[in-house]
Amino acid sequence: MVVVMTPEATDEDVARVVERVEGVGGEAFVSTGVVRTIVGLVGDIDSFHGLNLRSLPGVGAVHRISDPYKLVSRQHHPDRSTVWVGGVPIGPDTFTFIAGPCAVESAAQTLEAAEMAKAAGATLMRGGAYKPRTSPYAFQGLGVAGLEILSSVREATGLPVVTEVVDARDVPVVAEHADMLQVGTRNMANFGLLQAVGESGRPVLLKRGMTATIEEWLMAAEYIAQRGNLDVVLCERGIRTFEPATRNTLDISAVPVVQATSHLPIIVDPSHAAGRKDLVVPLSRAAIAVGADGVIVDVHPDPETALCDGPQALLGNELRLLAQAVRQLPPAVGRVDAGTVAREAAGVR
Amino acid sequence: MVVVMTPEATDEDVARVVERVEGVGGEAFVSTGVVRTIVGLVGDIDSFHGLNLRSLPGVGAVHRISDPYKLVSRQHHPDRSTVWVGGVPIGPDTFTFIAGPCAVESAAQTLEAAEMAKAAGATLMRGGAYKPRTSPYAFQGLGVAGLEILSSVREATGLPVVTEVVDARDVPVVAEHADMLQVGTRNMANFGLLQAVGESGRPVLLKRGMTATIEEWLMAAEYIAQRGNLDVVLCERGIRTFEPATRNTLDISAVPVVQATSHLPIIVDPSHAAGRKDLVVPLSRAAIAVGADGVIVDVHPDPETALCDGPQALLGNELRLLAQAVRQLPPAVGRVDAGTVAREAAGVR
Amino acid sequence: MVVVMTPEATDEDVARVVERVEGVGGEAFVSTGVVRTIVGLVGDIDSFHGLNLRSLPGVGAVHRISDPYKLVSRQHHPDRSTVWVGGVPIGPDTFTFIAGPCAVESAAQTLEAAEMAKAAGATLMRGGAYKPRTSPYAFQGLGVAGLEILSSVREATGLPVVTEVVDARDVPVVAEHADMLQVGTRNMANFGLLQAVGESGRPVLLKRGMTATIEEWLMAAEYIAQRGNLDVVLCERGIRTFEPATRNTLDISAVPVVQATSHLPIIVDPSHAAGRKDLVVPLSRAAIAVGADGVIVDVHPDPETALCDGPQALLGNELRLLAQAVRQLPPAVGRVDAGTVAREAAGVR
Amino acid sequence: MVVVMTPEATDEDVARVVERVEGVGGEAFVSTGVVRTIVGLVGDIDSFHGLNLRSLPGVGAVHRISDPYKLVSRQHHPDRSTVWVGGVPIGPDTFTFIAGPCAVESAAQTLEAAEMAKAAGATLMRGGAYKPRTSPYAFQGLGVAGLEILSSVREATGLPVVTEVVDARDVPVVAEHADMLQVGTRNMANFGLLQAVGESGRPVLLKRGMTATIEEWLMAAEYIAQRGNLDVVLCERGIRTFEPATRNTLDISAVPVVQATSHLPIIVDPSHAAGRKDLVVPLSRAAIAVGADGVIVDVHPDPETALCDGPQALLGNELRLLAQAVRQLPPAVGRVDAGTVAREAAGVR
Structure with missing residues (x-):
């Protein structure tokens, strides 16, 4: 997952996101841009959903990167089924x-x-x-x-x-x-x-x-x-x-x-x-x-x-x-x- | 309902539509155009649905004219409900x-x-x-x-x-x-x-x-x-x-x-x-x-x-x-x- | 910008992205996930467009984060115009x-x-x-x-x-x-x-x-x-x-x-x-x-x-x-x- | 063309449509239904467009029946072109x-x-x-x-x-x-x-x-x-x-x-x-x-x-x-x- 902060987000806003992510055992990588900061999340995606990051102050958008389906995905089942x-x-x-x-x-x-x-x-x-x-x-x-x-x-x-x-x-x-x-x-x-x-x-x-x-x-x-x-x-x-x-x-x-x-x-x-x-x-x-x-x-x-x-x-x-x-x-x-x-x-x- | 015949439709095709409509008690008004013929249907619309007119030879399209809903329509219930x-x-x-x-x-x-x-x-x-x-x-x-x-x-x-x-x-x-x-x-x-x-x-x-x-x-x-x-x-x-x-x-x-x-x-x-x-x-x-x-x-x-x-x-x-x-x-x-x-x-x- | 690598991307693929970004004066932050790696780009977004990152091996998707318009944006012109x-x-x-x-x-x-x-x-x-x-x-x-x-x-x-x-x-x-x-x-x-x-x-x-x-x-x-x-x-x-x-x-x-x-x-x-x-x-x-x-x-x-x-x-x-x-x-x-x-x-x- | 009158349309409304159509040399076939009346138009479609029939009192809808294109149609040019x-x-x-x-x-x-x-x-x-x-x-x-x-x-x-x-x-x-x-x-x-x-x-x-x-x-x-x-x-x-x-x-x-x-x-x-x-x-x-x-x-x-x-x-x-x-x-x-x-x-x- 990638969290995109708004241009107005403060350092505290970024810190709050990081803290929440780490609180459920994830890792957060902060990239500070000229206009915006983005935070890359690594860890168990299901645990991140409960965090409701989109509602936090200073959060502009949250992008899911990986596919949300598991059992029907080719990721762990590369051969097509009959x-x-x-x-x-x-x-x-x-x-x-x-x-x-x-x-x-x-x-x-x-x-x-x-x-x-x-x-x-x-x-x-x-x-x-x-x-x-x-x-x-x-x-x-x-x-x-x-x-x-x-x-x-x-x-x-x-x-x-x-x-x-x-x-x-x-x-x-x-x-x-x-x-x-x-x-x-x-x-x-x-x-x-x-x-x-x-x-x-x-x-x-x-x-x-x-x-x-x-x-x-x-x-x-x-x-x-x-x-x-x-x-x-x-x-x-x-x-x-x-x-x-x-x-x-x-x-x-x-x-x-x-x-x-x-x-x-x-x-x-x-x-x-x-x-x-x-x-x-x-x-x-x-x-x-x-x-x-x-x-x-x-x-x-x-x-x-x-x-x-x-x-x-x-x-x-x-x-x-x-x-x-x-x-x-x-x-x-x-x-x-x-x-x-x-x-x-x-x-x- | 209005039945629009194709440009290639024959007189027999038109007659078959009329016959079917009259067979269920409806009336059919034929308007013969330069290129196409159209047939206007008057009568009980539900009985027309069963005729499957769109599948008949020479039929290009069938247009429903009236609304398909009845109980929720204002037609017979003009006052808005509370x-x-x-x-x-x-x-x-x-x-x-x-x-x-x-x-x-x-x-x-x-x-x-x-x-x-x-x-x-x-x-x-x-x-x-x-x-x-x-x-x-x-x-x-x-x-x-x-x-x-x-x-x-x-x-x-x-x-x-x-x-x-x-x-x-x-x-x-x-x-x-x-x-x-x-x-x-x-x-x-x-x-x-x-x-x-x-x-x-x-x-x-x-x-x-x-x-x-x-x-x-x-x-x-x-x-x-x-x-x-x-x-x-x-x-x-x-x-x-x-x-x-x-x-x-x-x-x-x-x-x-x-x-x-x-x-x-x-x-x-x-x-x-x-x-x-x-x-x-x-x-x-x-x-x-x-x-x-x-x-x-x-x-x-x-x-x-x-x-x-x-x-x-x-x-x-x-x-x-x-x-x-x-x-x-x-x-x-x-x-x-x-x-x-x-x-x-x-x-x- | 955020570059999302495919699950199959190699370390070399990631390195190539970083190298290109740095080659035009940008910074690249790498977040290595369990399944995928994502790279956050910081710098002049216009210079990144020319890199054609989506065509590089191992790149799954490239997400633009900031708005592509400038003169009509409120970002540097917060008051609404008359x-x-x-x-x-x-x-x-x-x-x-x-x-x-x-x-x-x-x-x-x-x-x-x-x-x-x-x-x-x-x-x-x-x-x-x-x-x-x-x-x-x-x-x-x-x-x-x-x-x-x-x-x-x-x-x-x-x-x-x-x-x-x-x-x-x-x-x-x-x-x-x-x-x-x-x-x-x-x-x-x-x-x-x-x-x-x-x-x-x-x-x-x-x-x-x-x-x-x-x-x-x-x-x-x-x-x-x-x-x-x-x-x-x-x-x-x-x-x-x-x-x-x-x-x-x-x-x-x-x-x-x-x-x-x-x-x-x-x-x-x-x-x-x-x-x-x-x-x-x-x-x-x-x-x-x-x-x-x-x-x-x-x-x-x-x-x-x-x-x-x-x-x-x-x-x-x-x-x-x-x-x-x-x-x-x-x-x-x-x-x-x-x-x-x-x-x-x-x-x- | 087919003109569909509203359920409330009066006989005068229908007569006005017929009169306009005949005024430009067309023919109008009136089909009086239980709820609605429909009028089928026969003649030169371009002359009907100028009549603005949809704006007349009592007119609910006007359906075009024939295709609006001519030179590119197969109607008068049935063989496909090279x-x-x-x-x-x-x-x-x-x-x-x-x-x-x-x-x-x-x-x-x-x-x-x-x-x-x-x-x-x-x-x-x-x-x-x-x-x-x-x-x-x-x-x-x-x-x-x-x-x-x-x-x-x-x-x-x-x-x-x-x-x-x-x-x-x-x-x-x-x-x-x-x-x-x-x-x-x-x-x-x-x-x-x-x-x-x-x-x-x-x-x-x-x-x-x-x-x-x-x-x-x-x-x-x-x-x-x-x-x-x-x-x-x-x-x-x-x-x-x-x-x-x-x-x-x-x-x-x-x-x-x-x-x-x-x-x-x-x-x-x-x-x-x-x-x-x-x-x-x-x-x-x-x-x-x-x-x-x-x-x-x-x-x-x-x-x-x-x-x-x-x-x-x-x-x-x-x-x-x-x-x-x-x-x-x-x-x-x-x-x-x-x-x-x-x-x-x-x-x-």
Whole structure:
């Protein structure tokens, strides 16, 4: 940490800062400038937080220098991690294609979407039984009945299931049916939910809050990790900006930024970022090329009747183009298909 | 609703839109332009949502024209509402000053802060027993012990209590001790929590999500109202922008914008918006002058040792300046002190 | 400046930083932490910029600690300045009301608007002869003919003229007719124009770039000051955010933030920030209460036919309410009407 | 255009709108809803702008439906364009790699950087002789001397030159030395400059304003096109958001969004978007995969001593990786190297 004194700070003000820091066992290095004095702190950063240095007289600003997250950082865990979901890897060597309908509407629609996803090369299936909606008048999901549909579709297709949980009280029932629990963008800072999925025993897909910085997102992952669950996969899904042409702005740079600082895998959701079907294929290509560990995409057998986010769901020609990109581009950036690895790991030939 | 067809849309595409709209009992008015055709929809908007018109061939865009919220709108409730909290009004004729520590740390600190608040003219006390924190390593609040401190401080000072609830499972115990439940900025879209406070029987202070549009914020209020609770007070507390000089950017315009469209009262939190003590007094003045129904401010007997948000807590001279502003400015914009009204309502002279 | 080394930095990397700093006559204080080393630099900051320290091996980040602006800073000029425009002050003790049409359309319209402005209490007149427009198909202003209208209206009303200049090549002719040159939001970073108005011999009204940080805005003022012109008045006019209810988000906090760090006067433009007539009066009230040195507002005798920004121009009842606020509120925050001071300065009673 | 009346609008209010529209030769279709009436306008949109409908009584909002740009739109020019720069194409079938130093500092540095660029596969050279800088105390470029260096380096390497012009008065001299004129992010809305480059007879590289919407950017291109110059290439270079990990947020979605609506070529500048060397290669890969028509990248023989943006300039291993990506990825998305096409066009084998 670095403490920057104001130009008006007195020697007593500086001495008080030093004294406090030393009082909790830290060291303070004073650099006296022409206009300002700065104090560099060395020691246990958590102990410094309690000092409330920013409130002391003569203190202008306090800059944190090191990253605030620990368990999810590469600092003490330099190798990037692989998270296994129902036998399918998500990690640095593979590329994992996840697809399915935004919302589970019926057994038939879910099965058909899962079969479309599988045919296009997906190795994990997504589908929402609980939907957080901005409007209380919008479709809120089928709940437990939706979870049961997902279970039976997994049975039929062999695709492990990724599904969202929106309330800490639902974590046990969702964990019973799902292979991976998704925490959605609106719940990224719902700390009770983060702790609950941290104790669920299931891998977690943590979407970025649409207005969260990368650091806040990694702190949310830290909440999960702190409860003993390091099987966290991050998902970039667009951030809120001033640009109206897309629903959100896909922050493609977040992929290499996260990979430089955290060992957790990171995938991209182009469907929710764009909110427009015609952008899903080019953005998926960009995600593969930038080095993402996977993509998650909306497909629906009949987008015109979808109860949720129909305008962004793929089918027909776009899905074929996506399948082709997912087959051809990952090898060009040194990635193996996650399905191949999963089959090998399972001893299947 | 207005449906805008693409320039390439065929007559069949237009006919399909009309047919769907009429299929649910609506009327469709077709305006054929030189380049594009637009279709105006008249009828029950909720029935149109299910049509998924944006997914139909030839549809370029669908614009909603009317507001999506109902219970909190002024449309059928033109008079602005007053919400009573422990006998104190928050509404269009009064100005309500709420103050207290960000976090309840101890009985002594809370009592002292409440007495400071009362001496400065506050008629409601704030204080957090549950703190949602970005870092899992930061102070998370005293929980039930904190609620008990708040109860006893209300006993001692006569100030009704506003306190935050962060988890739907805690709503009953918080409602037992508090006069008003606060939903914080990070939980504005935590729909399970919104529904729980909607059923709590207590008035709710709903902070704006730091990245929520005003419309999303009013939809969150609609979630609460839909559960039968119309005693909702909105609180503008700054939005996330690119400007680093303040923690968030206080969106002062939100006050008249909300008042034009919703009947709910709206107050301002300058402390959390700015994150800087020196801005709290000028921003409080601005809030009064723009027509806010109240302000909520951090005070702390010893900001240097505060466990949470010390740098923004007022004391001494700044608190005196704030007390003065709160006494002098509201009458200049036609407002009566809420405390005076509360005493009159209670038959006290 | 503080240089933060990466965790992997070697002793040689640190030594290289120290050597470079000392090579230009600076001092470097090394603080060796558990994980990272930080180096505090003391000396002439401009000489450090050329060192390109961020590119050296082992350097993670370089934080500037002091403000980059000098001439406009309060550091060596602690008293806030007053700028005089045609005999009217804009500064810390007064409140200056500027009004007029967005665009000069005709002699009759400009005169009528100026008379409305004067009747409402304005002491300076605004009006645009050159209009920067997003669309090349929109009205671009009357040019020199518009300047001549402004001159004649000043003659008729006695109100000094504030008008925008959009091209460095036009500065001489605009300076000939205007009492104050306005640099608009789209030109805040047009450095050639800033230098030209810096040499114009006229006071300058520098609007904030709609996406400029406060620091960038003050650097733009520094460009003007560097050419010998310290008669710069800043104008907050809203910043671009995700909120669609207003055209831009008025950053009301910018007023006290600027006043804390710069000696230049600062006024507020609520009309362009909001883009909505109904918000102009409450936002003007907020501007006065927060401590702005003035406001600048659009008025138009017939907004329905205005060629530019009609929807935000005041007339009738709103203008009366604004006139009342401008009369009553400044004294409540310790300000004198600029017109009174101007008359006293001119020896008029 | 669609005019939405307020719920309180009277029949007279609606009639007045219709009358005005018909008065300029348009047609108005009235749709009377339960709560609101909407009026669809058909006819010449430019004539409607002058009506100032938003200022009429009873009008709540006016929505533009069609795009405001014409010459740069695909509507009447469905095929995407190719712009030729010194014999090198930028367009839909090729991939063009542009590289060079941010600033021209000396003949030796520029030549060395150009040779690095050429060796890595670049077919156009960039380099700035005029630098728009936030601080008046920063290096502002060599001016005409820099242009002469660029000319001689083109002579030596055969690479056509792209260079920035920051002031309309400099357009003739820059056009004399450069093959393509760059308009930088800070000048995107400098309409005088746009018009000047529109008359320069040179192709223009138009960077997106860091806070401009895509529509505003295309309107800026329209300014250039309106002066008879359709040889405009757009360059996405990151937008300002709340995320601090990168200097700006590369809006990768802008590439397919622009390509869907405008026929102009579009390239990507990952160096200035990220501001970090380690992101340039992954973001360049993403740009190729998303379908960009080219990339423009900073290289410098000695980033440690660069006078401008050293931290983002590539050399050594990163440049090799970039060269490899630029060779291998474009064919995977159906693109030919622009250099190959240039040589064929020139009859070179």
